[in-house]
Amino acid sequence: MQKMQAINKLSRGMSKLIKAALLAKFAAAALAVQKTIIDEYDEELVDVVTDRNSKTNPNLYREEFIERLSEFEYVEYNENTVSLISPDMETFDFSGRLKVIQAIMHGMAGIYVEINEEDYISVFGKRPVNQEPLDEYVPPKEKIYIVRHTTKIRQAERDLKKKFVRYPFSNTPPFNILEEGDKFIEENMGRWIDEALDEAQKTFATNYKGARL
Numbered sequence: 001m002q003k004m005q006a007i008n009k010l011s012r013g014m015s016k017l018i019k020a021a022l023l024a025k026f027a028a029a030a031l032a033v034q035k036t037i038i039d040e041y042d043e044e045l046v047d048v049v050t051d052r053n054s055k056t057n058p059n060l061y062r063e064e065f066i067e068r069l070s071e072f073e074y075v076e077y078n079e080n081t082v083s084l085i086s087p088d089m090e091t092f093d094f095s096g097r098l099k100v101i102q103a104i105m106h107g108m109a110g111i112y113v114e115i116n117e118e119d120y121i122s123v124f125g126k127r128p129v130n131q132e133p134l135d136e137y138v139p140p141k142e143k144i145y146i147v148r149h150t151t152k153i154r155q156a157e158r159d160l161k162k163k164f165v166r167y168p169f170s171n172t173p174p175f176n177i178l179e180e181g182d183k184f185i186e187e188n189m190g191r192w193i194d195e196a197l198d199e200a201q202k203t204f205a206t207n208y209k210g211a212r213l
Contacts, residue, residue, distance in 0.1 A: 017203050019082055021196035023075065026084040029185075029192055030074035033086050036184040038066055040177040045104070049168045055114055055144040056100050056134060056167060065101060068093055084189070086181030100134045103146070107174035111149040113164035120145055123156040 045058035058065075072092065076083045085091075094102035117140045120128055133143035146167050147153060157163055 017200040018197065019077070021200040021203070022082040022193070023077060025192045025196045025199075026075045026082060029084055029188065032188075033074060033084075033181045033184055034066075034069050037069060037086070037178060037181045040180040041065060044175065044177055045101075051165055051168065053165050054168055055142075055165070056104070056146075056169070058101060058104065061097060061101055064097055068098060084185055084192075086178065086185055088178050088182070089176060092178060097135050103134060104169045104172070105174065105176055105178075107172050108146075108167070108169060109171060111170045112146045112167035113149050113153060114144050114167055115147050115164055116141060117143045117145070119156075119160070119164065120147070122160060123147075123153065 041058070041062065046062060047059065049057040049059070051057075069087070069092075072087045074084060074086070076085060089102075089105070115123065117127065117133070128145055131145055133145055135142075135144060149164075149166075149170075153164065
């Protein structure tokens with residue numbers, strides 16, 4: 001009976017050490033996952049917009065994207081399991097100003113222009129009703145709407161003697177920079193688990209040295 005109790009005690013001790021090692025390993029890995037996604041953001045979105053007047057330039061939203069990325073809960077655990085996850089299009093918080101980035105990642109078929117609320121009223125004779133601005137947290141004059149570049153828009157450009165800013169991600173297929181986080185985890189998970197197990201075994205050997213069954 002005492003031998004069985006000793007075995008159970010050692011088993012519980014080893015399990016705790018493994019969980020602690022995985023938590024530490026995954027916490028460090030979460031920073032690497034963030035960096036992977038940020039690198040993908042920079043490669044795919046930063047400096048790709050050449051029109052300085054574009055209000056949908058991802059450069060304007062980079063810091064907020066990074067901040068939101070850092071707030072994501074990468075490590076989930078309970079009494080029995082420890083998991084490392086990466087944000088995806090469903091779990092990442094695109095609310096607020098980051099709707100701009102969400103729209104870019106969803107892709108958009110067709111040619112569109114960026115129109116502020118004042119120009120929208122000039123073109124259509126009314127305020128936008130069923131269309132939300134990409135950024136609703138700015139004054140009305142700065143709110144930007146993405147509108148298909150139709151004959152009506154071209155006529156308005158002639159009448160108003162101005163060219164609306166071309167939405168730089170018109171005719172862009174969907175792409176998901178968040179997927180790079182998942183790929184990074186899949187490529188490295190085996191190594192992280194092996195390292196955590198190795199660290200747990202070394203700690204176990206030190207803590208329970210000389211233990212008798």
